Amino acid sequence: MELTTCRIKENIAIEILTWKYEKPYDFYNNVLSGEAILELMSNSYRAVLHKQEVIGFFCTGRDAQVPKGHEVNAYADSCVDIGIGMKPELTGKGIGTIFLRFILQEVLREAKGNIRLTVAEFNLRAIRLYEKFNFIKQSEFVRDDGVKFIVMVRDEE
Numbered sequence: 001m002e003l004t005t006c007r008i009k010e011n012i013a014i015e016i017l018t019w020k021y022e023k024p025y026d027f028y029n030n031v032l033s034g035e036a037i038l039e040l041m042s043n044s045y046r047a048v049l050h051k052q053e054v055i056g057f058f059c060t061g062r063d064a065q066v067p068k069g070h071e072v073n074a075y076a077d078s079c080v081d082i083g084i085g086m087k088p089e090l091t092g093k094g095i096g097t098i099f100l101r102f103i104l105q106e107v108l109r110e111a112k113g114n115i116r117l118t119v120a121e122f123n124l125r126a127i128r129l130y131e132k133f134n135f136i137k138q139s140e141f142v143r144d145d146g147v148k149f150i151v152m153v154r155d156e157e
Contacts, residue, residue, distance in 0.1 A: 001095065003055075003102045005046045012047050012054055013040035021088045024122055027147070028085065039063070048102065056086040058103045060111070066118050068143045074151045077138075079116035082107055096129045104133065114153050121148040130154075 008016070017032045017040070030036055039045070044063040048056040064083030065075050075081065084103055086096070107115065117135065119126050127150065135152035142148045 001050055001098050003098070004049045005102075005106055006049060007043075008040045008045050008047050008057065010037060010041065013037040015054055016040060016047075016057055016085070019085075019088050021091070025088070025091070027120060027122075046106070048099065054087065055090055056084065056099055058082055058084045058107070060107060064117065066141075066143065066149050069118060069141055069149065069151065072139075072141045074118070074139050074141055074149075075116070077114070077116075077153075079114045079153060080107060080111045081116050081118075083117065092125065096126075097132065100129060100133060114155050116151060116153045118149050118151050121150050127152075 006012075014032065014037060017030045017036050019030070020026070021028050040057070042063065044061045045057060045059045047054050048058065060080060060082055062081070064081035069075055082103065084100065086099055104115065115135075116138070117130065119130065121127075121140070130152050133154060135154045137150055138153045139151045140148060141151075
């Protein structure tokens with residue numbers, strides 16, 4: 001599977017924002033709004049393509065962090081934060097390894113250091129994938145709505 005990446009333009013942002021996940025992953029469903037479109041079109045977001053089809057996206061930096069994590073110093077260490085999302089129809093199909101490997105290569109091409117990500121605790125499928133790539137749990141926190149998050153780090157040094 002050959003993957004490429006590109007900046008997110010308005011049509012791609014709209015496509016991503018209309019993706020609908022099945023329960024319990026519906027937690028990741030977005031609301032289509034002008035603000036959400038502009039966020040996805042920011043410099044920290046990139047689309048992941050396979051044969052010109054959008055199959056996912058990733059972001060880096062503050063956009064990849066859960067705001068509540070700042071209140072508990074979950075992001076105090078200097079790391080490269082990443083956030084990822086895959087098209088709902090492709091999740092659970094065994095391509096996560098290829099998808100994440102590609103994203104890590106892209107991120108490390110532009111930034112050096114430990115990579116950190118934040119994942120909802122219920123998302124065991126994603127956590128298993130991250131553990132395959134040597135991410136380890138660093139901390140956890142609970143958002144005001146009761147959703148628990150795990151912060152995982154991968155040592156790149």
